[in-house]
Amino acid sequence: PAAAGGGASKKKAKKGVDQGADGLANMTSYAGAVLAEYVWLDAKQVPRSKTMTMTTLPTSVEGLRVWNYDGSSTEQADGNNSEVYLYPKAIFKDPFRGSPHILVLAESYNAWDGQPAIGNTRAACAQIMEKYEHLDPWFGIEQEYTLMRPGKVGEEAKIPLGFNEDGSEPAPQGPYYTGAGFGVAIGRPVAEEHYMKCLQAGVKIAGVNAEVMPGQWEFQVGPCRGVEMGDHLTIARYIMLRITESHNCVCSFSPKPMEGDWNGAGCHTNFSVTPMREEGGYELIIKVCEAFGKVAAEHIAEYGEGNEKRLTGKHETCAITDFKYGVANRGASIRIPRETEKSGKGYMEDRRPAANCDPYKVTARMMKTTGECLLPSCKHSGGLYSQSICNELRAIMLESRKSIQCPLRKLTTNQRALVCRMGKTRISVGHTPG
Incomplete structure (x- = not known):
């Protein structure tokens, strides 16, 4: 860890809730401090970050401070009202500075009205995932990217590694995908270092491979549950x-x-919910594919900018104006793995999301369509739960009236609230009959 970052001292960091400025003021030295790199997304979904010195190593996000930044410099606020708050949501190890330092994924919120800032799509995604948490959604994303020669500062890079500086093209596609050797696996040191750093950070990175075009690579992340994917x-x-x-x-x-x-x-997105992974799941996968087709345009709108240049019907894609699904078909919008068909259960792969897509938007859209397809909402729950789930909750409500051990202990806060509305009474977690 010391070699990884050369940051603060080797002194072992204390664990607990960060004491903020008061705690720092009482420290004779910052040698044992913890550095927390807060990471958030700006208005264009590009990661930004800044570092905070902390008194202790937090064991959960509750032990971290809410911070702020200048939103006018990230296109998320005006200069005369520029403060945007950062609310910690997830902690990762810092693979650059090493232990005990951390990376903190944060959500941005407007200081003036408390609403999610421009670019904060995580908040809406979390709501969708909470609504359908009983379906236990799993995601796995295949992130493709291209390593480019640097251009002028501030200008977009235009020439991939492996392409000639004079603009002439290298040998055609063919040997580069999963290839090895000089002039074939172009950019491997970057891909390998990224792989190792992600593992050190605690990112659920599942694999890496060279892709079809020179300088193009892919890494896979997942399986992840719900908002964790983003x-x-x-x-x-x-x-x-x-x-x-x-x-x-x-x-x-x-x-x-x-x-x-x-x-x-x-950014191919693999997806399943519990019913798909169980016996008979293949029929539900087909049902969900049909549902995706009915709202294909709505999905495309959430799947990344400039995607029409990629989804042409060539180069392992389905045209952006078409929708089709098929088993082992990499020219389809949705690919169903051969093993899924064979076993009668499994997952599906949406091949339409672009490399620059917002994973929170993509996963939320996929979950919303799937949830509405498999679980039509019950009117009594305000659209929160399906008719079948509401029937189960109604049975629990009746049981709670005669049971000594209240079954409401097993429910989420939202489910308990729904049971209370059904029974027209307020029932606490510790409720007992009478």
């Missing part, structure tokens, strides 16, 4: 941007970094 991919992207700083290259998430007969870059 959290882990956001930190993985941040780590990649940090790594390229020392490799003299630029990481592009453009869905079509090079025009012509070259593959684009996507």
Whole structure:
């Protein structure tokens, strides 16, 4: 850890709730302090970060301070009302500075009205995932990216690694995908360092491989549950941007970094809920695919900018104006793995999201369509739960009136509130009959 970052001293950090400025004022030395790198998304979904010195190593997000930053410099606020708050949501280990230092994924909120700031799509995603938490959604994302030659400062990089500086093209696609050797696996040191740093951070990175175009790579993150998917991919992207700083290259998430007969870059999203993973799940997967087709345009609107340049019907894509699904078909909008068909249960892969997509928007949209397809809402729950779930809760309500051990202890806060509305009475977690 010391070699990884060369940060604060080797003195063991205390664990607990950060004491803030008062705690720092009482420290004779900051040698045992913990550095927390707060990471958030700006108005364009690009990771930003800044570092805070802390008195102790927090064991949960509750032990972290709410912070703020200048939102006018990230296109999230006006200069005359610029404060945006950072609310910690997840903690990762800092793979650059080493132990005990941490990365903190944070959500941004307007200081003036308490609403999610521009670019904070995590908040809405978390609500969708909470609504359908009983379906236990799993996600796995395949993040493609292209390593580019640096251009002028502040300008978009235009030439991928492996392409000639004079603009002429390298040998056609074919040997680069999962290839090895000089002139084939171009950019491997970046991909390998990223892999190791993600593992050190605690990111659920599942694998890495070279992709079809020179300088193009992919890493996979997952399986992750619910909003966790966006959290882990956001930190993985941040780590990649940090790594390229020392490799003299630029990481592009453009869905079509090079025009012509070259593959684009996507963010294929693998997805399942509990009923899909159980016996008979294949029929439900087909049902969900049909539901996705009915709202294809709504999904595309959430799947990344510039995607029309990538989804052309060529280079392993389905045209953006079409929708189709199929088993083992990489030219479809939705690919169903052969093993899923064979076993009668499993998962599906939405191949439409672009490399620059917002994972919170993508996963929320997929979950919303699936939830509405599998679980039509019960009017008594205000759209919160399906008819079948409401029937189960109604049975629990009746049981709670005669049971000594209150079954409400097993429910979430929202479920308890619904049971109370059904019974037209207020029932606490510790309720007993009479």
